[in-house]
């Protein structure tokens with residue numbers, strides 16, 4: 001089934017995400033507000049470009065969209081404002097994975113929904129650091145008011161219902177891998193300001 005395929009066939013890329021210096025900093029006792037802001041900014045670059053495209057894509061299918069991004073990039077924007085950090089430019093359209101089919105859109109959505117769910121671990125780690133304790137909120141990592149695990153469970157049900165046949169599953173996988181690659185470029189190039 002699609003989730004097993006995505007999980008097993010993108011594991012290498014998730015490992016790569018965790019290995020970037022910026023990611024390792026998030027789990028380090030040395031994390032600073034500027035480092036946390038940089039990590040958020042790298043995610044903003046991908047999400048601010050991808051979420052509106054995903055929402056427009058699913059809305060254009062007609063009827064009740066089976067997926068809505070819920071605008072996570074806006075939660076990141078609120079966190080960056082609270083940190084006094086500038087908003088970066090979203091990724092340019094040609095830096096984003098192309099998707100023309102519904103299966104590809106589901107594959108891209110998998111990466112950003114999984115990242116938000118995995119963000120619970122970062123939330124727990126960061127909120128224990130005294131140097132970040134003064135921050136007003138963890139809007140993005142806190143799930144923006146919706147428990148990430150609840151959202152993730154419902155996402156898993158939806159993707160499993162909509163990406164079923166073999167060709168669709170392979171198309172979703174290719175799009176998920178391309179989305180991870182785009183995120184990797186954001187993490188690799190993000191400067192730490194301040």
Ligand code: HEM
Nearest residue numbers: 007017018023024026110111112114115117118119121183
């Ligand atoms: C500091 C960096 C990161 C850490 C420590 C981390 C940690 C985690 C953890 C612990 C989970 C599993 C959560 C659970 O099952 O309860 C997870 C899942 C996931 N993460 Fe990350 N993550 C990081 C970065 C990223 C990035 C940058 C992306 C992509 C933009 C990403 C995408 C995903 C996806 C798609 C899943 C779902 C995997 C699945 O169960 O199918 N993660 N992450």
